Amino acid sequence: MRSEHLELLDADELRRRAGFARDADRDRFTLGAALLRLAAGARLGLPARRVPVRRRCPDCRRPHGRPTLPGHPLHLSVTHAAELVGVAVTAAGPVGLDVEHEVELDWRRLARRIQAPGEADPIRSPAGFLRCWTRKESVLKATGDGLRVPMSEVALGPGPTLLRYRSRVCPPAHLTDLPAPPGYAAALTVLAAAPPRVTPQAAGGLLAMTIDRAICEKTRVGEERRMVSGRPAGGG
Ligand SMILES: CC(C)(COP(=O)(O)OP(=O)(O)OC[C@H]1O[C@@H](n2cnc3c(N)ncnc32)[C@H](O)[C@@H]1OP(=O)(O)O)[C@@H](O)C(=O)NCCC(=O)NCCS
Incomplete structure (x- = not known):
């Protein structure tokens, strides 16, 4: 995390x-907010600092809800766990990204709580529990409900596929397990009629590129100032 990342955050985020x-x-929060602007800015052809990310919690109106981009056709999602931060940006439809890290917990007891009635695929290991959790949380983030809706109301089928959401036949949803380092699991859900093309990317290049871009912006502003202030001295 560098000071250039911090400069990308708006007043609410700070x-x-x-x-x-x-x-x-x-640091996780800062990196997530910076990455989101960088990734969305790259898609929109906008400098990251001018990407108008809005987060509004529907319950309390404070700026900690799902991120949106008013006036732009992109859907966003952010996730953080331990050493990983991820963002998803797509025009395909509402998106939910989740990454989780293995921790000591009573996964058998929790597995009973998160499984939906009639779900075919039983959870048999800590890794299976983590995979199921990330899949379901990615669905809940794509719908925007988050954990207001219990995971036991998200019924998954093989593939993975979304069979039912809150006991209803669900909107078209595309779930993908993403590659993750040992000890982590990651999943993505996009609510869209057609399956989206999912392209996982390491963020390092994006951060470096945008750090360069941020430095370029600063330099440009400096040059403009120099030009403006130099004009009168140079005779107009
Ligand atoms: C969405 C939620 C499941 C994420 O929990 P988590 O596993 O701890 O965290 P993750 O790192 O995977 O995701 C966090 C990101 O989810 C996003 N998010 C928050 N609420 C969201 C929602 N309702 N839908 C989709 N995304 C949401 C934010 O971008 C957040 O990132 P930020 O803190 O950097 O802004 C959880 O925050 C939630 O259920 N929120 C809704 C309930 C709630 O917050 N009620 C508060 C009432 S005041």
Whole structure:
């Protein structure tokens, strides 16, 4: 995390950042917010700093809900867990991205709570639990409900596919398990009629590119200032 990333955050994001007690949470949040602007900016052909990300919680109106881009046809999702931060940007439809890291927990007890009635694929291991969790959370993030809807109301089938959502036949949803380092699981859901093309990318290049771009912007502003202030001295 570098100071260039911090410069991409807006006032709401800086306030939220200041509210994190732990350095690791602060850094994860900062990187997620910066990456989101960089990825969306690259798609829109906009400088990252001018990407108008909005987050509005439907319950309390505070800026911590799902990220949106008012006025632009892109859907966004952010996730963080341990050492990983991910963002998804697509025009295909509402998107949910989730990454989770293995932690010590009573996965058998939790597995009973997250499985939907009639789901065919039983959870048999910690890795299976993590995979099921990320798939379901990616669905819940794509719908925008988040954990307001219990995972037991997200019924998955093989593939994975979404069979039912809140006991109803669901909107067309495309689920993908994403490659993740050992100890992590990651999944993506896009709500769209046609299956989207999913292209996982390491963020390093994007960050480097945008850091360069941020530096270029600064330089351009500096040059403009120099030109403006130099004009009168140069005789107009
Ligand atoms: C969405 C949710 C499942 C993510 O939880 P998580 O596993 O801890 O976190 P992840 O790192 O995977 O995702 C966090 C991101 O989810 C996004 N997000 C938040 N609410 C979301 C929603 N309703 N739908 C989709 N995405 C959401 C945000 O971008 C957030 O990133 P940020 O904190 O950097 O802004 C969880 O925050 C949730 O259920 N939220 C809805 C309920 C709620 O917040 N109620 C508050 C009432 S005041």
